[in-house]
Amino acid sequence: EVQVVESGGGLVQPGGSLRLSCAASGFTFSDHYMDWVRQAPGKGLEWVGRSRNKANGYTTEYAASVKGRFTISRDDSQNSLYLQMNSLKTEDTAVYYCARSAGTMTYFECWGQGTLVTVSS
Amino acid sequence: QSALTQPASVSGSPGQSITISCTGGSSDLARFNYVSWYQQHPGKAPRLMIYDVNSRPSGVSSRFSGSKSGYTASLTISGLQAEDEADYYCSSYTDNATLVFGGGTKLTVL
Numbered sequence: 573e574v575q576v577v578e579s580g581g582g583l584v585q586p587g588g589s590l591r592l593s594c595a596a597s598g599f600t601f602s603d604h605y606m607d608w609v610r611q612a613p614g615k616g617l618e619w620v621g622r623s624r625n626k627a628n629g630y631t632t633e634y635a636a637s638v639k640g641r642f643t644i645s646r647d648d649s650q651n652s653l654y655l656q657m658n659s660l661k662t663e664d665t666a667v668y669y670c671a672r673s674a675g676t677m678t679y680f681e682c683w684g685q686g687t688l689v690t691v692s693s
Numbered sequence: 694q695s696a697l698t699q700p701a702s703v704s705g706s707p708g709q710s711i712t713i714s715c716t717g718g719s720s721d722l723a724r725f726n727y728v729s730w731y732q733q734h735p736g737k738a739p740r741l742m743i744y745d746v747n748s749r750p751s752g753v754s755s756r757f758s759g760s761k762s763g764y765t766a767s768l769t770i771s772g773l774q775a776e777d778e779a780d781y782y783c784s785s786y787t788d789n790a791t792l793v794f795g796g797g798t799k800l801t802v803l
Contacts, residue, residue: 679784
């Protein structure tokens with residue numbers, strides 16, 4: 573079964589840091605682009621960023637709202653994706669989803685259940 | 694990158710058809726045929742319903758269809774059923790090699 577499971581969410585103070593993890597199973601992780609998408613409470617979906625696969629040099633892209641503060645990395649040997657979040661703001665409070673891209677790499681065919689990050693003093 | 698524009702809400706009665714619009718710009722939706730649609734029930738993860746404008750993943754009902762013309766994409770649901778009540782989001786690839794979502798549309802089945 574294709575599956576991704578996020579972990580690492582929690583409560584953090586403004587200005588703090590947090591690292592999220594996404595564990596993948598049931599597919600060849602190294603073949604796929606992997607993305608992070610977030611959803612603030614009661615709000616819509618917001619694309620956060622992506623990690624391309626090995627064939628595309630593991631390059632990354634970020635939304636303007638997180639660029640310079642968030643870093644996406646991956647460890648294909650561990651079938652894992654990471655999101656390092658620094659200089660956190662209250663507006664970063666959201667459920668963070670890990671998602672697997674497919675086909676044209678412009679859509680997400682597999683989503684995790686999400687992990688909640690709360691930035692508050 | 695600005696979010697794509699969707700109506701906040703739409704409604705329809707069981708058996709009817711509804712259409713949800715999604716409007717973008719020249720750097721995203723109008724430029725690429727890479728529009729996708731997601732269904733999200735409360736407290737659940739999103740589910741892919743349509744990709745590449747009008748393709749349906751396996752397991753998605755043929756009652757769901759997608760189209761695009763110019764700056765606007767559309768999701769049509771025919772033969773509305775109670776379980777279709779959910780939030781729906783469109784998404785597009787952009788010329789910055791990023792992705793952008795719409796603000797979401799709440800579908801109510803009357």
